[in-house]
Amino acid sequence: MKVDSRTFRKALGCFPTGVAVVTTLDSQGKPVGVTISSFTSVSLEPPLVLFCLANTSGNLADFKASGHFAVNVLREDQRELSMRFAGRGADKWAEVPRTTWETGSPIIGQCLANLDCRVVAVHEGGDHLIFVGEVDRLEYGTAGQPLIYFRGDYAALGNTTLP
Numbered sequence: 001m002k003v004d005s006r007t008f009r010k011a012l013g014c015f016p017t018g019v020a021v022v023t024t025l026d027s028q029g030k031p032v033g034v035t036i037s038s039f040t041s042v043s044l045e046p047p048l049v050l051f052c053l054a055n056t057s058g059n060l061a062d063f064k065a066s067g068h069f070a071v072n073v074l075r076e077d078q079r080e081l082s083m084r085f086a087g088r089g090a091d092k093w094a095e096v097p098r099t100t101w102e103t104g105s106p107i108i109g110q111c112l113a114n115l116d117c118r119v120v121a122v123h124e125g126g127d128h129l130i131f132v133g134e135v136d137r138l139e140y141g142t143a144g145q146p147l148i149y150f151r152g153d154y155a156a157l158g159n160t161t162l163p
Protein backbone atom coordinates (compact mmCIF):
# COMPACT_ATOMS: atom_id res chain seq x y z
CA MET A 1 0.00 0.00 0.00
CA LYS A 2 1.32 3.44 -0.93
CA VAL A 3 1.01 5.84 2.01
CA ASP A 4 0.23 9.36 0.85
CA SER A 5 1.98 12.06 2.84
CA ARG A 6 -1.19 13.95 3.85
CA THR A 7 -2.71 10.84 5.42
CA PHE A 8 0.64 9.98 6.98
CA ARG A 9 0.85 13.42 8.62
CA LYS A 10 -2.72 13.15 9.90
CA ALA A 11 -2.08 9.74 11.42
CA LEU A 12 1.13 10.93 13.07
CA GLY A 13 -0.75 13.96 14.43
CA CYS A 14 -2.78 11.55 16.58
CA PHE A 15 0.34 11.00 18.65
CA PRO A 16 0.53 14.01 20.99
CA THR A 17 3.98 15.43 21.68
CA GLY A 18 5.57 18.20 23.64
CA VAL A 19 7.20 21.09 21.82
CA ALA A 20 10.83 22.18 22.15
CA VAL A 21 13.19 24.69 20.61
CA VAL A 22 16.53 23.13 19.67
CA THR A 23 19.36 25.61 19.61
CA THR A 24 22.98 25.83 18.59
CA LEU A 25 25.49 28.43 17.37
CA ASP A 26 26.29 29.27 13.76
CA SER A 27 29.83 29.64 12.42
CA GLN A 28 29.93 33.25 13.64
CA GLY A 29 28.80 32.32 17.13
CA LYS A 30 25.29 33.67 16.61
CA PRO A 31 22.37 31.82 18.25
CA VAL A 32 20.23 29.55 16.10
CA GLY A 33 16.91 27.97 17.09
CA VAL A 34 14.25 25.77 15.50
CA THR A 35 10.91 24.54 16.88
CA ILE A 36 10.66 20.75 16.95
CA SER A 37 8.36 18.04 18.22
CA SER A 38 10.61 15.15 17.18
CA PHE A 39 12.41 14.98 20.51
CA THR A 40 12.80 11.67 22.29
CA SER A 41 14.98 9.92 24.80
CA VAL A 42 17.25 7.20 23.44
CA SER A 43 19.43 5.79 26.21
CA LEU A 44 19.73 6.15 29.99
CA GLU A 45 23.37 5.07 30.33
CA PRO A 46 24.89 6.99 28.64
CA PRO A 47 22.16 9.65 28.67
CA LEU A 48 21.25 10.09 25.00
CA VAL A 49 18.44 12.01 23.30
CA LEU A 50 17.58 12.67 19.65
CA PHE A 51 15.69 15.05 17.43
CA CYS A 52 15.05 15.07 13.68
CA LEU A 53 15.67 18.10 11.48
CA ALA A 54 14.42 18.46 7.91
CA ASN A 55 17.06 18.47 5.18
CA THR A 56 15.43 21.69 3.99
CA SER A 57 16.02 23.52 7.27
CA GLY A 58 18.00 26.69 6.76
CA ASN A 59 19.85 25.84 9.96
CA LEU A 60 20.82 22.26 9.14
CA ALA A 61 24.42 23.17 8.33
CA ASP A 62 24.80 24.97 11.66
CA PHE A 63 23.63 21.95 13.67
CA LYS A 64 25.95 19.69 11.64
CA ALA A 65 28.97 21.94 12.04
CA SER A 66 28.71 23.01 15.68
CA GLY A 67 28.71 19.55 17.23
CA HIS A 68 26.38 20.57 20.03
CA PHE A 69 22.77 21.49 20.67
CA ALA A 70 20.42 22.33 23.50
CA VAL A 71 16.83 21.16 23.86
CA ASN A 72 14.55 23.73 25.48
CA VAL A 73 11.22 22.16 26.45
CA LEU A 74 8.44 24.73 26.19
CA ARG A 75 5.74 25.55 28.72
CA GLU A 76 2.15 26.06 27.70
CA ASP A 77 2.56 29.85 27.94
CA GLN A 78 5.48 29.78 25.44
CA ARG A 79 3.32 29.18 22.36
CA GLU A 80 4.47 32.48 20.84
CA LEU A 81 8.06 31.29 21.14
CA SER A 82 7.13 28.06 19.38
CA MET A 83 5.57 29.96 16.48
CA ARG A 84 8.47 32.36 16.27
CA PHE A 85 11.10 29.61 16.06
CA ALA A 86 9.00 27.76 13.49
CA GLY A 87 9.08 30.77 11.20
CA ARG A 88 11.75 32.60 9.29
CA GLY A 89 11.33 35.99 10.94
CA ALA A 90 14.19 38.44 11.07
CA ASP A 91 15.06 38.39 14.75
CA LYS A 92 13.85 35.24 16.44
CA TRP A 93 15.89 36.07 19.53
CA ALA A 94 14.50 39.52 20.37
CA GLU A 95 13.74 39.63 24.10
CA VAL A 96 14.29 35.90 24.56
CA PRO A 97 16.07 35.40 27.92
CA ARG A 98 19.01 33.09 27.41
CA THR A 99 22.27 31.91 28.84
CA THR A 100 24.86 29.25 28.03
CA TRP A 101 26.19 26.27 29.97
CA GLU A 102 28.86 23.73 28.99
CA THR A 103 28.56 23.56 25.20
CA GLY A 104 27.70 27.16 24.34
CA SER A 105 24.29 26.31 22.85
CA PRO A 106 21.66 28.86 23.91
CA ILE A 107 19.69 27.84 27.00
CA ILE A 108 16.30 29.57 26.89
CA GLY A 109 14.89 30.86 30.18
CA GLN A 110 11.58 29.89 31.81
CA CYS A 111 11.35 26.51 30.06
CA LEU A 112 10.05 23.32 31.66
CA ALA A 113 13.43 21.70 31.08
CA ASN A 114 16.73 22.43 29.34
CA LEU A 115 19.24 19.82 28.15
CA ASP A 116 22.72 20.78 26.96
CA CYS A 117 24.05 18.11 24.58
CA ARG A 118 27.07 17.14 22.50
CA VAL A 119 26.36 15.47 19.15
CA VAL A 120 27.54 11.84 19.21
CA ALA A 121 25.93 10.67 15.95
CA VAL A 122 24.06 12.01 12.93
CA HIS A 123 22.00 9.54 10.91
CA GLU A 124 20.17 9.95 7.65
CA GLY A 125 16.44 9.41 7.96
CA GLY A 126 14.71 9.99 4.62
CA ASP A 127 14.15 13.74 4.24
CA HIS A 128 15.42 14.44 7.77
CA LEU A 129 18.68 14.08 9.66
CA ILE A 130 18.58 12.42 13.08
CA PHE A 131 20.83 14.16 15.62
CA VAL A 132 21.78 12.03 18.61
CA GLY A 133 23.26 13.91 21.55
CA GLU A 134 24.79 12.99 24.89
CA VAL A 135 23.44 15.18 27.66
CA ASP A 136 26.17 17.14 29.46
CA ARG A 137 23.96 19.10 31.79
CA LEU A 138 20.26 19.54 32.41
CA GLU A 139 17.79 21.36 34.59
CA TYR A 140 14.07 20.94 35.01
CA GLY A 141 11.24 22.40 37.04
CA THR A 142 8.48 20.52 38.78
CA ALA A 143 5.90 23.29 38.35
CA GLY A 144 4.26 24.42 35.13
CA GLN A 145 2.43 22.71 32.29
CA PRO A 146 3.86 21.66 28.90
CA LEU A 147 2.95 23.03 25.51
CA ILE A 148 1.39 20.14 23.56
CA TYR A 149 1.10 19.56 19.80
CA PHE A 150 -1.77 17.33 18.71
CA ARG A 151 -3.56 16.89 15.37
CA GLY A 152 -1.65 19.76 13.83
CA ASP A 153 -2.53 22.26 16.55
CA TYR A 154 -1.41 23.43 19.96
CA ALA A 155 -3.14 21.97 22.97
CA ALA A 156 -2.86 21.96 26.74
CA LEU A 157 -2.97 19.07 29.14
CA GLY A 158 -6.50 18.56 30.39
CA ASN A 159 -7.10 18.57 34.12
CA THR A 160 -8.85 15.24 34.04
CA THR A 161 -7.79 12.65 36.56
CA LEU A 162 -7.13 9.21 35.17
CA PRO A 163 -8.98 6.32 36.82
Ligand SMILES: Cc1cc2nc3c(=O)[nH]c(=O)nc-3n(C[C@H](O)[C@H](O)[C@H](O)COP(=O)(O)O)c2cc1C
Nearest residue numbers: 034035036037038052053054057058059086087149
Ligand atom coordinates in the same frame (compact mmCIF):
# COMPACT_ATOMS: atom_id res chain seq x y z
C1 LIG B 1 4.97 22.26 16.71
C2 LIG B 1 6.01 22.18 15.62
C3 LIG B 1 6.86 21.08 15.57
C4 LIG B 1 7.84 20.98 14.57
N1 LIG B 1 8.69 19.92 14.57
C5 LIG B 1 9.70 19.84 13.68
C6 LIG B 1 10.64 18.79 13.72
O1 LIG B 1 10.58 17.92 14.57
N2 LIG B 1 11.64 18.79 12.79
C7 LIG B 1 11.73 19.75 11.82
O2 LIG B 1 12.65 19.68 11.01
N3 LIG B 1 10.85 20.78 11.75
C8 LIG B 1 9.84 20.84 12.67
N4 LIG B 1 8.96 21.88 12.63
C9 LIG B 1 9.08 22.87 11.56
C10 LIG B 1 10.20 23.87 11.83
O3 LIG B 1 10.05 24.51 13.07
C11 LIG B 1 10.14 24.91 10.70
O4 LIG B 1 10.24 24.27 9.46
C12 LIG B 1 11.16 25.96 10.77
O5 LIG B 1 10.74 26.98 9.93
C13 LIG B 1 12.52 25.55 10.29
O6 LIG B 1 13.27 26.74 10.31
P1 LIG B 1 14.65 26.88 9.53
O7 LIG B 1 14.41 26.53 8.10
O8 LIG B 1 14.99 28.32 9.73
O9 LIG B 1 15.58 25.94 10.21
C14 LIG B 1 7.97 22.00 13.60
C15 LIG B 1 7.09 23.10 13.65
C16 LIG B 1 6.13 23.19 14.64
C17 LIG B 1 5.23 24.39 14.69
